[in-house]
Every structure is written in structure tokens, then in C-alpha cells.
Amino acid sequence: MYKYNEFDEAFVRERVAQFRQQVERRIDGSLTEDEFKPLRLMNGLYLQLHAYMLRVAIPYGTLDSRKMRQLAMIAERWDKGYGHFTTRQNIQYNWPKLPDVPDMLEALADVEMHAIQTSGNTIRNVTADHFAGAAADEIADPRPVAELLRQWSTDHPEFQFLPRKFKIAVTGSPNDRAVTKSHDIGIRMVEKDRQPGYEIIVGGGLGRTPLIGKVIRDFLPAQDLLPYVEAIVSVYNLLGRRDNKYKARVKITVHEHGIDTIRDLVEERFAQLRPEFGGGDQELLAEIEAAFAPPAFRDAATDTYEAAYDSDPVFRSWADTNLTAHRNAQYAIVSISLKAHGKTPGDATAEQMRVMADLAERYGHDELRISHEQNVILPHVHKSDLPAVHAALKDAGLATANIGLISDIIACPGMDYCALATARSIPIAQEIATRFDELKLEHDIGQLKIKISGCINACGHHHVGHIGILGLDRAGVENYQITLGGDGTENAAIGTRTGPGFPADEIVPAIERIVYAYLEHRESEEETFLQTYRRLGMAPFKAALYPAEERADAA
């Protein structure tokens, strides 16, 4: 794992000291809210519906046990004993008090963490594949590049006042688990003539205008990454619309000018910038890469795993859903579900955080990841340790076997916390998960991603959910629109609206009708929901959703 150097340490500490004084001056009345707000946002502090919220960056979703334990300590000492992991691999505390926030930031700095650039019109936390460095299908670990981008973008003087926020995601695998096509810039590692490089995607985004990113460079040599990315952000910084907040993201810039124009401008700027980098960035990258050297994998028998798999059906069910192939055949990637049926998606108690930290330390080469799907990953677990890991997770209420299934729902905080929300998300997720658990259908249904957003800003990624749910305020009542066929992978697609929305008490039955229609129409148990939708289109699902209208039309 990357360790702060003296510069990083001094920078983060100085920020905490500055913010401590800013908070003092806000409380004693020397700063107005208008003056203070941009300062608190620069440090990840929002004011939400019921309280302040502190958003802490977890760069590319990577943690070790020490950091996770500190997050637990902060949750207990200054919050209400839990934290919420987000779709951008961050953690949010929902109940901090303003005078305590500088101490929270100080505690974060003690473990090389911060909340810088988790808000505001800057380059946000760089996200990456949560299986980075472990996945069997990976070309290379994307995290060194993500760390390079983090260092380059942190406090970058040119990019502190962009037209709008700017999000970058990196994946090192052809199977895209980082939703790169829905980011302002998506970076995919590729190889050409055995040379490493990147496919660069620009202008993806969800929100009120969902757009799939477009390829601006199909092969960028590895050493050109930083000047090229800087060229993109620099072109956007000048060209992006500052007159209208809703048209200010780079996706609109790309859409309005066309990808070819943007490409020409970027190439022109790139030609200017490239000589200025002079190789220093590549030296830095080499240092960073050394910090991400793979752990010393153990060579040991795996028969305890096979024995448990054959004898314990609960363990087998968990292993079948929550394990992913590791590039070392003796190892597995463990996804810990933060989606126990009926609980809040993405929430972990301080106690659960400590259990996960302990497991990472004891069995997982001291590594943890946060996924954009709001789960926690132990990327390197030797198979012989899996029964012990499963037993410990079970005791902590963390052994739900539902990764990728219908109850593994992404949900934004919605109107239970968020000041921007138009409806609640969390209770809908809780009700859907509880209902399908009662029906005992979810393993039969198989891979199905439901994603819920409580407003058009789409933090819950509803556009790329196989089933997407968008909560809206319709004439003072919560109403939920459904989209089908979205996909956040390398085959990215924006879901299509089914038709009129449903009130809160009708949304779960509506989802049930969609699922029953799938079960009825699928060609085999192997055909997933998304495959059935792609084969048949909207019609059978619409007929199941709106049976009364169907009859009225026929009459």
C-alpha cells in the first residue's frame, strides 16, 4: 500500500490546521456561511437534511486494518457508531458536529487519510476496480495509476475551480467493474503490440443527462497518461459551460462540441504539455508501483476449503455467491456483503469495521477494499482460511450470501439524509431485499442488479441498474420510476423507462411482477435477467407491470 511521504503528511496536516482555524472563525462569527461554505466543501463537509455529513476519501477504495480501525474509532467517538460506504468508494459520517470536525480530520491524518476534494468543482477521489491487484482477468493493477492521478490532481492549482465536479475511474481488467464509461474520464488498461497503454474514455456520466462515455484515444502509450489527462481537463476547464450548472459537466461539453472537436483540441494541448512533463511523472510512478508490489502469497494445501465446501451448505452458498477467482489459484477474492436483508445498503457498524479489519490483518495480507457497489472486499484470502473467515463474518452479521443478487442493491442515502433528494431510497431497498428473502427466490433469480437513486442526480447509479429505480416528488408524494436494461460494465448501457412511476407502497409489487415476468420468459436458468431483457425487449415486462393499461388498450 502507498505510504505518505513527508510532503503528503505535511500537506494534510496543514490543511487540518487551516480548517481548524476556519471552523473557529465560523463559530465566533468572523466568517459568514457564504464565506465558510466553499472552505468546508473543500474538506468534504456538507450540511444535509438533519445534520452535517463528512465525506472521507478512500483513494481507489483501498484500506488496511489500521485505517479501517480508525474509521471505526471515528464512528464511535464523533458519530453514531456506524459509517456509510458510498458508490464512489468513500465513507460518509452522517452525524458529525461542526466543532468536532477538525478533530475528526486530525484523526484521519493520523492514518494517512483525509476528506480533501471529496466535494466541490474539483477532481474527486479517483476510483478503481475493487478487485485490483487480485483479479484473475487483470492486465495490471490499476492502483498505481490511480495514486499517480490522485497526487497530480490533489490541490492542482489549475483545477480547483472547474466548471463542475470531475470524476475519474481506472480499471486494469477487460471486465469493467469500475463503471469507467459513466465517468468524466474512464481509463482502461489495454495492450497493443505487447506494449502497455490505455484506452481513454471521456464524457460519460449519469445524473439528469445520462451519457455513455466516448473513446477519445483507443491507445495511449502508458508514459503519456498524465499529460494527456491534463490536456483533457485543461480543455474542459476552458470550454465547459459555467453559465448553467446543469450543462457544466464534461459530458455536455463533449456532447455539444462533438468528440472529434474535443479530440483535436486535446491533442493540440497534449502536444504542448507533453514536453513539460519531462519524465518526472514516470519516475514517481515507478516509486508508487513499488508500493503496490503484490503480497507474499502463501503456498499451502486448500483441502480444508474443499472439505467445508462439500460438508457445509451455508458455507457453500456463501462461497458460490461471494467469492471471485483470484489470479493465484490457491487464493480467492472475498466480497463481504453490507447488504444483509432489511439493513441499510453500505452501512457498517464500528464493531463490524473492526471485525473486517481483524480478518484482513489475520487472513488477508492486511488489505481491504470498498466497492462502488457498497460492499467490502478482502482481496487476498488463501482458500484454506475461507471457512474461518466465513465463521467470523457470520458471527458479525456479515456473511449474507447475496453478492450480485437481487438484494445486493445499491442505494443512495436518499431523503433519509440527503438535502438534494426528492424521495427516499433506503426503505425501498430494505423492502425489496426483505421481500425477496421471504420469497426464497433470489438464488433462483440469479444475477440481477437493482440500483436506486433518490433524485435525478443518480448517486445510486439507477441508469446502469438492470432494474433502476428513481425516486421523485410528484405533487408532494414519493413516486418511483423504473428503468430496465441498464448495464455498468464494459457493455455499458443506459436503462429505458418502463412508463409511469409507482407510489412507495406499490413499488415492491411492481418489482416482483418484473421478476416473475423474467422467470416466466427466460430460456433457461442460465439466461440472466439482462440477457432476457436484451433478447425480448421491454414488451413482456411492460405487460407485467401495467396489466390494467394493457387491457384498456386492447378494449
Next chain:
Amino acid sequence: MSRRFTPKVVTANALLEGDNVWLTEDDRWSRDMAEAEFIEDEAHGQIRLLFAQSQASVVVGAYLADAKMGQCGPEPTHFRETFRTRGPSNYHHGKQAEESTHV
């Protein structure tokens, strides 16, 4: 024809905790919406909002929210404002928890 004025309350978040507060007739900030000043006159509402906005060292983000008169005092008319008097629905946190500790 001018639209009929919907009664309002002035509400904001407390600066230190972020907790929701309502402006009372005697210029206090109450944690309980029922104690809020019920404003039925548009011009008076604007004056009260200006007063609220001048309280920058006590509250943040003051605004006028729709309200109706209930048995114990002003009540919310929109679900967002109802949630603000209560707290989140997934945990017994926020105002709903404070109320139960008082009882």
C-alpha cells in the same frame, strides 16, 4: 389574480449541530416545529426570513417552509418537512430519538 399565500414557518439548521430548528414568535430558535411562529401574511414572512438570515452565527440556510396549523402548533405539509421534524427512517436517530429520551 394573485395566488393565495400558503402559511409558512421559518426553518434552518443550527450552526453547531446541523439540527433542524424553527424560528419562534419571540425570536428564539426551537428544535420543535410546534413552537414555530405560524406566518399567514406574505410580507411578514419576508421580514421574518430577513431576520433569520441575519442570525448567521446561530443558524445556516434559513428558508420559508409551507406549514398548516395543527392541534399543538404548526405542522409540516410536505413529506420532506415531515422528515425534518423526525429524522431518518432507517435508524432511530435524530429528533425521534431525542423525543423518546425526554418522555
